[in-house]
Amino acid sequence: MNELEDRHFCIPDNNYPKIVVIGAGFAGINFIKRLKDKPVQVILIDQNNYHQFQPLLYQVAISGLEPDSVVTPIRKLFSSCINMIYRMAKVEKIDTKKQYVYTDIGYINYDYLVIATGSSTNYYGSINIEKFSIGLKSINDAINIRSWMLQNLERAVEGCNIVEKTSLTTFVIVGGGPAGVEMAGALAEFKKYLLGNDYPEIEYSAMKICLIQSADRILPTMSENASKHALKILENLDIKVLLNSSVKDYDGEIITIETQTGISTIQSNNLIWTAGVKGNIIKGIDDKLIVAGARIKVNEYNQIEGLENVFAIGDIAAMISSKNPKGHPMVAQVAIQQGKTLANNLLAKIHIGNFKAPFKFKDKGSMATIGKKNAVADLNSIFLNGRIGWLLWSFIHLISITGFKNKFKVAFNWTMKYFSYEKANQLIIRKYRRSS
Numbered sequence: 478m479n480e481l482e483d484r485h486f487c488i489p490d491n492n493y494p495k496i497v498v499i500g501a502g503f504a505g506i507n508f509i510k511r512l513k514d515k516p517v518q519v520i521l522i523d524q525n526n527y528h529q530f531q532p533l534l535y536q537v538a539i540s541g542l543e544p545d546s547v548v549t550p551i552r553k554l555f556s557s558c559i560n561m562i563y564r565m566a567k568v569e570k571i572d573t574k575k576q577y578v579y580t581d582i583g584y585i586n587y588d589y590l591v592i593a594t595g596s597s598t599n600y601y602g603s604i605n606i607e608k609f610s611i612g613l614k615s616i617n618d619a620i621n622i623r624s625w626m627l628q629n630l631e632r633a634v635e636g637c638n639i640v641e642k643t644s645l646t647t648f649v650i651v652g653g654g655p656a657g658v659e660m661a662g663a664l665a666e667f668k669k670y671l672l673g674n675d676y677p678e679i680e681y682s683a684m685k686i687c688l689i690q691s692a693d694r695i696l697p698t699m700s701e702n703a704s705k706h707a708l709k710i711l712e713n714l715d716i717k718v719l720l721n722s723s724v725k726d727y728d729g730e731i732i733t734i735e736t737q738t739g740i741s742t743i744q745s746n747n748l749i750w751t752a753g754v755k756g757n758i759i760k761g762i763d764d765k766l767i768v769a770g771a772r773i774k775v776n777e778y779n780q781i782e783g784l785e786n787v788f789a790i791g792d793i794a795a796m797i798s799s800k801n802p803k804g805h806p807m808v809a810q811v812a813i814q815q816g817k818t819l820a821n822n823l824l825a826k827i828h829i830g831n832f833k834a835p836f837k838f839k840d841k842g843s844m845a846t847i848g849k850k851n852a853v854a855d856l857n858s859i860f861l862n863g864r865i866g867w868l869l870w871s872f873i874h875l876i877s878i879t880g881f882k883n884k885f886k887v888a889f890n891w892t893m894k895y896f897s898y899e900k901a902n903q904l905i906i907r908k909y910r911r912s913s
């Protein structure tokens with residue numbers, strides 16, 4: 478028996494059913510909020526002591542928002558939730574027979590287990606791309622992009638040859654989903670409003686931005702109309718968009734791209750990878766239950782097949798049906814709704830003996846912002862773009878972000894930025910060192 482398996486969490490014992498939740502993302506926190514003051518004991522385990530608001534990470538990456546505007550400390554979030562205990566730990570494995578969760582600080586037993594571990598960047602097996610590019614999936618990634626970008630601009634102003642300079646000032650984003658499109662638009666705004674002021678030694682035309690997308694359109698999960706409008710906005714912002722193109726390799730300088738007409742290359746020291754995610758699987762789940770995209774197969778109550786008291790919610794869960802053969806999209810709306818529905822169902826199961834109602838996804842639409850005052854939004858049958866789309870996007874994100882202080886900070890920053898870019902925070906707080 479190793480040390481990990483020998484040390485039980487120090488938590489107060491009581492007679493309430495013990496629900497262990499792994500992950501304080503959108504799914505985990507919305508599940509727990511519904512259990513506040515209910516006769517259950519909730520133990521939340523997350524490797525970080527904060528909840529992060531991923532939709533605004535790109536704004537941290539381009540110095541538009543301070544990192545602490547998009548993260549909320551877990552203990553603060555649940556300060557009034559007295560039946561919830563938090564432990565900062567990384568879960569290593571679970572044993573569904575013994576009903577134990579093993580972490581890097583010890584183990585804990587459970588009556589009910591909720592896996593809400595979300596997803597991480599998928600490099601599709603390319604070791605080089607993983608090593609040399611930067612993902613955009615966590616606050617750490619966002620700070621790394623910010624540092625790397627500013628470090629490279631600082632290097633570009635000082636005594637390097639033209640080839641090196643071009644590589645340092647060329648920014649390539651891979652992935653034409655909302656994260657990639659938003660990142661590209663934000664970089665274009667940085668170029669337009671900040672480059673000239675802060676880096677007068679770098680010519681405006683020297684900073685190049687390129688977005689690479691493997692499909693034949695950007696924003697493929699949105700309407701054709703949204704894709705068309707978004708493409709036009711990006712091109713107006715002087716962003717080169719390569720469609721039907723897949724990045725195959727990257728050595729830190731040369732990006733190898735497979736296009737419909739053959740292989741081509743781009744030289745860039747800045748590769749931002751937003752081309753896909755995969756579920757954060759924890760050891761102890763039967764391989765047969767893990768489906769494409771590394772997600773766990775669940776039934777309509779988010780219960781894992783064959784496991785009466787183990788559930789998965791959010792990005793990690795694949796609720797496969799004839800209507801959704803690949804499961805629901807890996808977006809915040811699904812995670813939030815699954816968290817709330819499971820809380821109601823589990824309480825009913827514990828206290829009445831039956832689940833209340835199966836999960837039904839209410840799709841409220843999707844949107845992406847591009848640059849300072851532009852967005853595209855598909856709201857069921859209504860399509861919005863331009864300033865109105867952007868205002869709606871801003872409002873939705875503002876009400877969704879956790880904590881009043883964060884809402885205030887973000888609103889203040891956006892208002893300042895709307896009229897000028899003075900409030901940007903181009904700081905290299907800690908240097909990013911890429912693997913070599």
Ligand SMILES: Cc1cc2nc3c(=O)[nH]c(=O)nc-3n(C[C@H](O)[C@H](O)[C@H](O)COP(=O)(O)OP(=O)(O)OC[C@H]3O[C@@H](n4cnc5c(N)ncnc54)[C@H](O)[C@@H]3O)c2cc1C
Binds near residue numbers: 504523529569792
């Ligand atoms: C850049 C970006 C932009 C996005 N924009 C949008 C958007 O505009 N709209 C939208 O709807 N969706 C958006 N999404 C998707 C959305 O953020 C996710 O669908 C959502 O975060 C999923 O929530 P979750 O709770 O399942 O997982 P997450 O929010 O990823 O949370 C998982 C949690 O589990 C913890 N964890 C993982 N493994 C372990 C472990 N082994 N031990 C302990 N803790 C662990 C993590 O630390 C994390 O706190 C975006 C995502 C990204 C990356």
